[in-house]
Amino acid sequence: MTRSHLVFRLSFLTIVALLMAAIWLLLRQLGMPASFAPSVLSDWFAHQGALGPLLLMLLMILAVVVGPIPTLPISAASGLVYGMFHGTAIAVVGALAGSLVAFYLARVLGRDAVQQKLENNPVFSARGSQRFLFIAVFLTRLIPLFSFALISYAAGVTAIHLWRYALATLLGMLPMTFVFAGLGHTFELNPTLTVVAAATVLLVMSTLPLYLRRRPHSRLSRWLQLDGRI
Numbered sequence: 001m002t003r004s005h006l007v008f009r010l011s012f013l014t015i016v017a018l019l020m021a022a023i024w025l026l027l028r029q030l031g032m033p034a035s036f037a038p039s040v041l042s043d044w045f046a047h048q049g050a051l052g053p054l055l056l057m058l059l060m061i062l063a064v065v066v067g068p069i070p071t072l073p074i075s076a077a078s079g080l081v082y083g084m085f086h087g088t089a090i091a092v093v094g095a096l097a098g099s100l101v102a103f104y105l106a107r108v109l110g111r112d113a114v115q116q117k118l119e120n121n122p123v124f125s126a127r128g129s130q131r132f133l134f135i136a137v138f139l140t141r142l143i144p145l146f147s148f149a150l151i152s153y154a155a156g157v158t159a160i161h162l163w164r165y166a167l168a169t170l171l172g173m174l175p176m177t178f179v180f181a182g183l184g185h186t187f188e189l190n191p192t193l194t195v196v197a198a199a200t201v202l203l204v205m206s207t208l209p210l211y212l213r214r215r216p217h218s219r220l221s222r223w224l225q226l227d228g229r230i
Contacts, residue, residue, distance in 0.1 A: 012108050020065055023058045036070055041077035057094030064098025067149035071095060072180050079181025087181040099152040099169050106156025133160035134168045141172025
């Protein structure tokens with residue numbers, strides 16, 4: 001790694017860290033509640049007037065990039081205060097923006113190192129299967145049990161193209177964001193259904209490579225453009 005590359009990476013990391021800190025300080029300065037209950041958040045956003053949607057998007061960006069902050073209650077609060085459709089749009093824009101920041105942060109900091117070690121891997125190499133990665137991101141975005149932040153960072157070190165990642169993220173998170181924006185006060189996850197859905201996705205993602213390795217010339221393998229390398 002050249003000195004200029006190192007300086008760029010450190011500078012980018014510093015800028016992102018300062019930006020996230022600035023967002024947090026701004027939200028706290030404006031009185032953001034400590035509770036992330038949808039009803040509490042929605043009341044606070046409603047009292048922010050025209051700034052409310054912008055503050056909600058900033059909070060969503062912070063939640064995605066930083067990670068421990070839950071995103072689903074923010075989506076529910078967005079639906080409560082701005083309605084199902086407008087609330088969904090605001091939450092989706094914020095989540096997508098945050099996911100792109102996390103994706104690019106991982107790509108800048110770790111993509112080269114991963115690619116060098118796994119240069120022949122069909123997922124992590126520069127020649128990785130774009131269709132397989134698109135499906136993987138899309139499926140994991142559908143299930144709220146998977147960390148939105150973790151998926152964003154993990155995708156950043158794979159071979160997936162930025163536009164494919166953004167599209168898979170958008171399509172994958174729309175259904176659940178719409179659902180939770182519509183739930184509002186009745187915001188609640190069904191633990192059993194969520195775990196079953198997550199387990200199903202994990203089963204598919206773990207067994208699919210084994211199937212494709214045994215059937216390298218199958219229609220599915222050719223469609224995924226794996227060329228028998230998985």
